[in-house]
Amino acid sequence: EVQLLESGGGLVQPGGSLRLSCAASGFTFSSYAMSWVRQAPGKGLEWVSAISGSGGSTYYADSVKGRFTISRDNSKNTLYLQMNRLRAEDTAVYYCAKIEQWRGTHYYYYGLDVWGQGTTVTVSS
Amino acid sequence: AIQMTQSPSSLSASVGDRVTITCRASQGIRNDLGWYQQKPGKAPKLLIYGASSLQSGVPSRFSGSGSGTDFTLTISSLQPEDFATYYCLQDYIYPRTFGQGTKVEIK
Numbered sequence: 753e754v755q756l757l758e759s760g761g762g763l764v765q766p767g768g769s770l771r772l773s774c775a776a777s778g779f780t781f782s783s784y785a786m787s788w789v790r791q792a793p794g795k796g797l798e799w800v801s802a803i804s805g806s807g808g809s810t811y812y813a814d815s816v817k818g819r820f821t822i823s824r825d826n827s828k829n830t831l832y833l834q835m836n837r838l839r840a841e842d843t844a845v846y847y848c849a850k851i852e853q854w855r856g857t858h859y860y861y862y863g864l865d866v867w868g869q870g871t872t873v874t875v876s877s
Numbered sequence: 878a879i880q881m882t883q884s885p886s887s888l889s890a891s892v893g894d895r896v897t898i899t900c901r902a903s904q905g906i907r908n909d910l911g912w913y914q915q916k917p918g919k920a921p922k923l924l925i926y927g928a929s930s931l932q933s934g935v936p937s938r939f940s941g942s943g944s945g946t947d948f949t950l951t952i953s954s955l956q957p958e959d960f961a962t963y964y965c966l967q968d969y970i971y972p973r974t975f976g977q978g979t980k981v982e983i984k
Contacts, residue, residue: 787973789921797913797921797964799973811971814878847920854926861927862968863911867920 754778754866756848761871768838768875774831774848774868782806782826785851787864788833790844790873798844801833802851816842838875845870879903879967883976889984896952898979900943900965908944909969915978916961925950926968955981 760772774786787802801822802811810822821834831848849864880903890896900910908928913921923932925941928948938953952959960983965976 789975796962796978797915797966797975799966799975802971802973811973813972852926854930856927859907861909861930863923863926863932864913864921864966865923865926865932867922870920 754850756850756866756868758846758848758868758871761846761873763874763876764838765877766839766875769834769836770838770873772833772835772846772848772871772873774833776829776831776850779850779866781824781829785853786824786831787849787851788822788831789847789849789864789867790842791847791870792841792844795844800846803831835873838873840875843873843875845872878972879906879970879974881965881967881974881976883963883965883979885979886977887980887982889982890955891984892955892957894955894984896955896959896981898950898963898981900948900950900976902946902948902967902969905945906967906969909967910941910943910948911966911968912939912941912950913964913966914959914961915964921964924963952981 755777757775788800803822819837823832847870848868850866852865854861882901910928912925915921929941962980
């Protein structure tokens with residue numbers, strides 16, 4: 753069974769740091785790009801970051817660029833999100849998701865086809 | 878970043894109704910768009926990718942259409958389990974961006 757399991761959430765003070773982990777199983781982890789998506793309490797979904805299968809390419813939302821770092825350890829089948837200089841507005845449930853790829857007529861399509869259950873990050877003094 | 882605007886933000890419908898949700902991109906995104914369903918307290922679920930391709934296991938009452946800047950998610954006959962919030966996500970360029978969501982409620 754394909755599965756993603758996030759961990760590492762918790763309560764942290766503004767300006768603090770936290771590292772989230774996402775353990776993957778049931779698929780060849782290194783073959784897939786991965787993403788983080790978050791959802792603030794009572795709000796919609798916000799795309800946060802993505803990383804290629806090799807880890808050589810990374811992408812960030814403007815709201816987290818320079819503060820968050822996405823990485824992966826393919827030997828451990830684990831995705832990470834290092835979050836520094838946290839702000840109250842970073843309070844959210846953080847989901848990791850697998851990026852699937854389908855071949856179209858002229859190019860590839862992408863989608864987040866497997867999601868974890870989420871881990872909660874609360875930034876508050 | 879590309880802005881994704883969904884409408885309506887919420888709607889009330891009855892079981893059996895045909896429901897249409899739209900998503901507009903601030904610039905052309907070919908057909909690099911997905912639709913997701915989220916129920917309270919749960920992770921989102923992929924319904925449609927590539928604007929119109931049905932994800933495996935998703936009921937055929939869900940369909941997607943559109944290209945360029947305007948996209949539509951249609952539920953042909955609303956079922957009790959379809960009451961949820963729906964989001965579009967552009968997969969054309971990084972940073973990816975979601976629409977603000979459409980909450981489908983029971984009338």
